[in-house]
Amino acid sequence: MSVKHVGVKDAHRLQTDEGHTYIDVRSTPEYDQGHPAGALNVPLLHLDPATRQMLPNLDFLAVVKATQAPDAKLLVGCQMGGRSARAAEMLAAAGFSDVSNVLGGFGGARDRATGAVLHAGWAEAGLPVETAAAPGGSYEELRARVKRE
Numbered sequence: 001m002s003v004k005h006v007g008v009k010d011a012h013r014l015q016t017d018e019g020h021t022y023i024d025v026r027s028t029p030e031y032d033q034g035h036p037a038g039a040l041n042v043p044l045l046h047l048d049p050a051t052r053q054m055l056p057n058l059d060f061l062a063v064v065k066a067t068q069a070p071d072a073k074l075l076v077g078c079q080m081g082g083r084s085a086r087a088a089e090m091l092a093a094a095g096f097s098d099v100s101n102v103l104g105g106f107g108g109a110r111d112r113a114t115g116a117v118l119h120a121g122w123a124e125a126g127l128p129v130e131t132a133a134a135p136g137g138s139y140e141e142l143r144a145r146v147k148r149e
Contacts, residue, residue, distance in 0.1 A: 078106070
């Protein structure tokens with residue numbers, strides 16, 4: 001399956017008009033500071049408090065599989081678009097058939113050399129932002145739905 005790429009305004013339209021689910025793959029602290037309205041939080045990486053390094057979330061695929069159908073219409077976003085591109089590829093490889101990476105993510109993507117905006121972010125586009133998770137949308141709630149052996 002191939003991953004599609006959409007800008008934040010198209011992602012918002014798909015979410016509100018066509019029932020796509022926005023999965024924010026940023027860390028829980030980033031998500032808690034503000035995220036697209038209605039977004040679920042399934043971090044691709046976690047901050048290790050001891051080393052202050054970002055480490056892979058070994059439950060990422062299990063949580064998405066436990067909470068989303070293989071044919072769910074998924075929008076995958078992060079801060080700028082890097083983590084979400086990796087996460088979207090992982091989901092497509094795992095059998096999810098309708099996955100879109102949100103270009104620009106929450107904060108926007110800029111050219112490192114010039115600072116020019118490559119892709120506007122959700123917040124700077126003036127799209128709806130929340131700081132509280134939707135009911136059932138926090139990572140702890142979603143992770144609790146994974147069936148443990």
